[in-house]
Amino acid sequence: MFYKFIKLNAQNFTFLAVLAFSFRFLFLFSIPNLSQDFYRFIWDGRMILEGFNPYLYTPESFIINGVSPVYQAQELYNGMGILNASHFTNYPPLNQLCFVIAGLFAGKSILGSTIVLRLIIIAADFGTLYFGKKLLEKLNIPVNAIFWYLLNPFIIIELTGNLHFESVMIFFLIWSLYLFQVGKWRYAAFALACSISIKLIPLIFLPLFFNWFFKTNIITHNWRSHFFELKSLFIFYSIILLISIVLFIPFYNLDFLINYAQTVALWFQDFEFNASIYYIARFIGYLLTGYNEISIIGKAIPLIIIFFVFYASFFRNNKSLKALITNMLIVLSFYYFMSTTVHPWYIATLLILSIFSNYKFPLVWSFTAILSYLAYANSNNAENLWIIGLEYTIVYGFLIWEVFTKKATKLVALNSKPEKS
Template sequence: MIPQIWKYHKLPLLLALLSLVFYWVFAYDLVRNDFIKLLSLYAALFFLFYKIIQLGKTDFWLLAFIAFILRLIFLPVIPNLSQDFYRFIWDGRMLLEGFNPYLTTPLSYVEAGTMDVVAQANQLYTGMGDLNGSHYTNYPPVNQLCFAIAGLFSGNSIIGSAIVFRIIILIADMGIIILGKKLLQKMGLPIHAIFWYALNPFIIIEMTGNLHFESVMLFFVIWSLYLLYKGKWFWSAVLLAFSVSVKLLPLLFLPLLFQFLLARNNTSDRNLFLNFKGWKNATLYYLVVLGTVALTFAPFLTGDFAKNFGASIALWFQNFEFNASIYYIIRWYGFQTVGWNIIADVGPLLPRYVVGFLLLLAFFRKNKTLKAAITAILLGISFYFLLSTTVHPWYVATPLLLCVFTKYRFPLIWSFTIILSYSAYGPEGFKENLWLVATEYVIVLSVFLWEVFRKGKKPILV
């Protein structure tokens, strides 16, 4: 069997072996502030990723095997581009000790001198940093469950907890490959397109390498969309709720599924918005989603939960700034007109424009088919990120996965240019290069506009 695979797929396998070498260097011999080395490795991996798909796209399981093997390189290492996982471990161990992780901050235990609250508390606090440790957690309950699983199986080892996280994320990515294949088949699209996500070095590095749980969220999203396509709306709603309870982002999907829910089982020719049965379908779907989300949060709804969780979410709109696009232009205008940073005033306003845009897409764009609805979600989420004050690299995972079910490929380009944001972490500390930020978004927006106005309906990369 193996000799036969080698005989017919020699070149893609050789490129995969070369990728393994580059991933090994990335995982074991790279520090975040060495931007030139980081960019060089990433560019090489991105080229190899493109060639592997180009040469091996006729053999789905070969590409799936390569995607699995490449992730294993990262299994026993500490992430070198992100320190968020230390907070994940802290939250999980707090939960297993019987504490509500939403009610206290790690800093509060430092100040009280009670750092024996969880195993390796000093190491975890040092790892997460003062900024992360001084804020209340903003990770929803299903995500907290993943953290607790790591604490259950590795309550006294940081590297052991990282391995458990990686296994969870790897399983989620394999699930995305399988369910993505099925959904692409149902939609009449090329099944190898799922590997624009699954083999993408951005996904392998940010999810498996840096331990971000967008993969788990997106696993539930794709499973939900697949079941919705098959007409199993109840379980689709439950799974979409689970995705919300990993990351809150899929809440933005709800209005953009509205027309598809209205059109479900609609056999009449009358106006879609006058379909009473459709309204009933949509209402029930939304009630199940919101009700399930509420159930996942129920065990934590004590004390100052709402206040603390809300304050943590508000930080992303009123305090934090990173790799933004339109917001940075607004900020520059603020400095020119009033002389100071206007994030506290503008930050809370930007979500209102996002909601307005989502409602326009929901009611004035034709989203009756699942492909049209996914396209609307892709456009809505991308607009949300364009107006955000903070866009960390791993956020791009959501538009990247969505795009494989549409004619758009600009998130694929974004998954490459997003690496420019790491230039902010230099040897002398954190400082963003706004020229590189501008380059990132000019390229992405140019590709997007080209895709919108070009005559062809097929994706630029099939």
């Protein structure tokens, strides 16, 4: 129905927009049932309002000592689950502000807090619609392409329904890209810093901007001619760094740095879910040693990703915005293909980037990702690796088809150029 809605109403932008947000408001008064994370969101927001630094305490540290630092502490603890409650929070400061807003307006009600959080996410989607449409117009892409993201049932269920704040992070990211396109890169740096302060994922994009600022060839031109480009790049990164520091200052503490770094590292060295290449590497590790080698593989993965980001930043064309977005899509896809943990809602960022590029495999992935939900069908959340294999066979198969189709198209275009007389 999603696909047919867009195809049959391609010229009716207003109808598709009303439809997209009508579906979102259907979830307004519901409690998420495919994610426990929102209980931790509410806990963190109420902790801050009570004067606690949420980065310094785990919920478990209070509950096991019979202490209730926030209203409905036991209900929130039971809801978030032992795994979430036993770790320090990893949500950046601007995300914490959203949690605080929920605590301010609904500090005595879990349902009330979810409504406030959901309204923030829906408001962010309005922003994505506004700036996404303007950016598509600037790039001469049909504006109805924005609905491959906004009307996608996967996005509506995972972000609006299950309260994942990728929606807000994406709003700031798209706003930033639009500001880049219209030449306001200083304001774009501000918006990108806000995106990072919702979710850390956009950090991976920062090196890609090197070639964006160096419009001339860095090898064939004298460094003196690059002075203003280098100055602009320095200012761009400085703005992002300064805003990030300012936002983290209220929570700064040596223990905070240690706790935060350890929590982020867990995603590479402890958690496993819906992975692809990592599961193959894990299988090989079992064959060779008889053990799960996640501690070793988890340390190697970041190094491989850093090397790939370096390659994409300095050896690929990022000088036009469309090329830059395409490389953002490629880099983030590579990161997820290598990761030990790929929750379905992570794909939302790939999906929004894909509508500004020629690649559509994230749209296919937004459909096949639903197969990973089968892990929730049993009490211990065990995955069926045959199902995960089916998911990624479809995704990789479509990606390979896209890559070779585009190569063939380019080859035909080159061969069809008229010879010089």
